[in-house]
Amino acid sequence: MQSLKRPYLGELEMAVLEHLWSHGEFDAKGVYSALGKTRGISHNTIQSTLERLFKKKLLDRQKISHAYVYQAVVNRDELMGRMINDVVKTLSKNNSDGMLAAFVDIAARTDEAHLDRLEQLINEYRSNRDNELLS
Amino acid sequence: MQSLKRPYLGELEMAVLEHLWSHGEFDAKGVYSALGKTRGISHNTIQSTLERLFKKKLLDRQKISHAYVYQAVVNRDELMGRMINDVVKTLSKNNSDGMLAAFVDIAARTDEAHLDRLEQLINEYRSNRDNELLS
């Protein structure tokens, strides 16, 4: 019963990830220019954050010349899936109905048209599965 | 962008909640007998944990004689819904498709029959909505 804190991300970590998601690869300097300056934090702080995200395997990096260039290895949706899965794993005991009901509620909450789209995705999933069985 | 609040629930907090979910109301002593003894932790630790959960509004309590009796105010599914919603709120940017796809994936992961059930729940949701519109 591990807790829900595992892929926990702090505020700055989230912001850095967001930035990499929308702007692609960056080195520490670039992220600092984009985020650090307005926040009034130092270059080093950004660097530590990138390092931490790297250790958490959310970022990959390559040394270009003598500076690392970072890029996200999970996209927003993958991370979301992972985190939702963690919640579900911890809280779904035997019965999955609560989980499924939560999905429907959340989907419908912002826009009921999401229900249609959800149904559509279910069918797409089934088709993909069937195709795989044929091959 | 500030959801995904700090460590949602610790390990002991989760265990206490689980216990209250499956066994109903309890005072500190009861929870201690059930969880504390085998874990070799003190009565006080259990009490602090109950207190913390109370402050987080996950438990309610009434003073019976001079001891508090605690009970959960959210059930497992509600808590799960809340937590999933937090994840989604933080990570769904405009586009909800990733969220919906994650739902389908997670539902199908353990058992593809969940997709049928999910579809069923979608339809139930629609019926309920339609009935409400009539009244």
Add this chain to the structure above:
DNA sequence: AAAAAACACCGATTGACAGTCGGTTTAAAG
């Protein structure tokens, strides 16, 4: 009513972990 037991409440400590830097070392570049 006094003594004993049961609790709540307060405060302190430890251990993680995010956020934050400064200083030092290393490596690139002129």
Add this chain to the structure above:
DNA sequence: CTTTAAACCGACTGTCAATCGGTGTTTTTT
């Protein structure tokens, strides 16, 4: 070979879960 930029290391703060001891208050018990 000096300057400079970046990685690396270590430190300190703040927050939070977990943990418990001590103190005082309310019940029980005798």
